[in-house]
């Protein structure tokens with residue numbers, strides 16, 4: 001069983017404006033200071049607000065090891081004529097330590113395929129970012145009992161261009177299991193399914209990478225909230241959560257962090 005320091009990540013997606021984002025981070029930091037949760041916290045704001053969020057974290061003198069910053073998506077290319085894209089290296093100018101790769105909205109709304117996700121994974125690791133690779137099945141796949149097959153394919157292809165990088169530094173890789181049908185629906189996966197799939201992810205990582213990879217964190221995501229967090233986070237092989245909707249409410253988010 002894998003129990004290391006928990007990571008609770010706030011994925012703000014494409015929400016808010018500079019005023020609401022500033023208020024949200026101010027409130028999160030104040031509640032964080034008051035409650036002193038035991039987990040590491042990661043904020044993934046819309047990239048255009050990274051500078052604002054960084055300056056607020058600095059203002060409150062919170063070390064970036066405790067509340068770190070990440071980017072929700074990166075370009076599959078290093079640099080060049082790719083209008084609208086942002087690179088992992090650019091995000092490092094704003095002290096981002098983490099990059100989210102292969103989120104289901106990137107896969108299903110923006111049609112990112114396994115090959116693109118493999119390129120992004122490689123670039124993220126080459127840029128020395130902690131790479132959060134998201135995997136998860138759709139409702140149709142779930143109903144057809146294809147979850148494990150889908151996850152195996154997603155892990156195998158995402159790792160295909162980065163096996164050596166993965167093997168050389170496990171601390172740079174985090175997997176987030178997010179069933180597509182649980183994201184933003186208010187209906188999280190059952191505790192049994194979470195236990196089963198997290199164990200399967202470890203089994204698959206060991207198979208793909210050759211040795212025991214229990215030091216890789218696996219987060220669960222999909223309708224995590226302040227009511228269900230504590231039972232989810234207690235499960236074996238769950239090392240944290242990727243939180244969308246509930247991370248837009250400072251109190252709910254810090255309650256999730258404090259439920260560990």
Ligand code: PGA
Nearest residue numbers: 183184222223243244245
């Ligand atoms: P949710 O989103 O918590 O709103 O379900 C999770 C995610 O998309 O990472």
